[in-house]
Amino acid sequence: MSDHAEQPESPGKEGMMAGARHFATRAYFHLKPYIPRNVSRAVRRLALPGLLRRSKATWPIDESAACKPEGWQGWPDGKQFAFVLTHDVESNRGVDGVRKLVALEEARGFRSSFNFIPEGPYETPASLREWLEEKQFEVGVHDLYHDGHLYESREGFSRKAESINRYLKEWNASGFRSGFMLRRLEWLHELDIVYDTSTFDTDPFEPEPDGSHTIFPYHVAPPAGVAGDGYVELSYTLPQDSTLFVLMRKKSVDVWKRKLDWVAENGGLALVNIHPDYIDFSGEGIGSCCYPVEYIEDLLDYVMGEYKGMFWNPLARDLAVWFRDQSLETNSPRSGDRRVS
Numbered sequence: 001m002s003d004h005a006e007q008p009e010s011p012g013k014e015g016m017m018a019g020a021r022h023f024a025t026r027a028y029f030h031l032k033p034y035i036p037r038n039v040s041r042a043v044r045r046l047a048l049p050g051l052l053r054r055s056k057a058t059w060p061i062d063e064s065a066a067c068k069p070e071g072w073q074g075w076p077d078g079k080q081f082a083f084v085l086t087h088d089v090e091s092n093r094g095v096d097g098v099r100k101l102v103a104l105e106e107a108r109g110f111r112s113s114f115n116f117i118p119e120g121p122y123e124t125p126a127s128l129r130e131w132l133e134e135k136q137f138e139v140g141v142h143d144l145y146h147d148g149h150l151y152e153s154r155e156g157f158s159r160k161a162e163s164i165n166r167y168l169k170e171w172n173a174s175g176f177r178s179g180f181m182l183r184r185l186e187w188l189h190e191l192d193i194v195y196d197t198s199t200f201d202t203d204p205f206e207p208e209p210d211g212s213h214t215i216f217p218y219h220v221a222p223p224a225g226v227a228g229d230g231y232v233e234l235s236y237t238l239p240q241d242s243t244l245f246v247l248m249r250k251k252s253v254d255v256w257k258r259k260l261d262w263v264a265e266n267g268g269l270a271l272v273n274i275h276p277d278y279i280d281f282s283g284e285g286i287g288s289c290c291y292p293v294e295y296i297e298d299l300l301d302y303v304m305g306e307y308k309g310m311f312w313n314p315l316a317r318d319l320a321v322w323f324r325d326q327s328l329e330t331n332s333p334r335s336g337d338r339r340v341s
């Protein structure tokens with residue numbers, strides 16, 4: 001659901017449904033501040049069985065997403081697939097977990113990106129950003145206020161884009177992800193980014209549930225008359241931790257393993273979004289909002305154990321730059337060009 005500015009005048013059934021979903025999404029985010037979190041979670045859980053039933057054929061695996069983009073040349077050094085770790089930090093609790101998560105990933109030879117909310121519910125310490133950079137991890141920008149209203153109007157977005165660009169520059173960041181995976185890909189040309197990662201191949205549990213239907217990066221070209229080279233879109237392709245362990249209360253990482261195996265088999269990009277906010281690092285069991293850190297260890301150990309030497313683990317930024325450069329070199333139109341609709 002990237003851009004409904006392009007909707008035809010008579011939208012037809014699909015357009016009307018998308019319009020209704022937009023309305024519902026807006027209404028939800030206006031009411032959200034007044035609804036206690038455990039209540040909204042309980043409501044989402046009530047809807048789960050029906051959603052799972054309806055999405056059986058397309059979640060967690062949407063077979064159509066394995067189709068390789070035209071001109072696809074494969075990953076660098078002949079690697080079978082790419083594995084990219086990203087993290088959205090949602091709260092002070094998440095900020096506190098960053099160093100622990102880095103330690104855990106580093107010990108296993110992985111690097112990752114941490115996306116921080118510039119003007120949200122916490123301060124992002126400059127010292128933490130610098131520490132991540134020194135370690136050659138990545139810092140990205142996650143939304144602006146993280147209130148669900150980023151795309152409410154085009155004018156409002158343009159104003160916010162100025163602030164986001166300021167943070168991108170100050171943080172030396174080149175990646176962006178919207179809060180709640182809301183998206184208007186056509187508007188993101190206003191951002192000074194190399195890549196965006198607000199989409200997913202398949203995730204019917206998000207407020208805007210339309211997927212990109214691909215496990216490969218793709219280029220989002222600017223519309224006619226808009227300056228710039230566009231940007232690279234990286235969809236997350238493993239379900240989010242919050243969906244599996246907080247919403248669905250799963251007690252193992254079997255879904256991650258199954259999806260990872262499938263992405264590896266099809267030579268795609270396995271990209272995951274893990275929130276340090278929901279990880280119980282202490283082992284004390286801090287209630288239903290958190291899951292044991294062992295789940296993360298289990299995933300990373302599985303990737304290393306099953307696929308050592310077979311995958312590429314770049315920072316999201318490095319993958320995007322690689323894709324952009326090789327697309328520029330090899331193809332016109334660029335390989336992987338597509339739009340989400």
Ligand SMILES: [Zn+2]
Nearest residue numbers: 088090179180
């Ligand atoms: Zn978020």
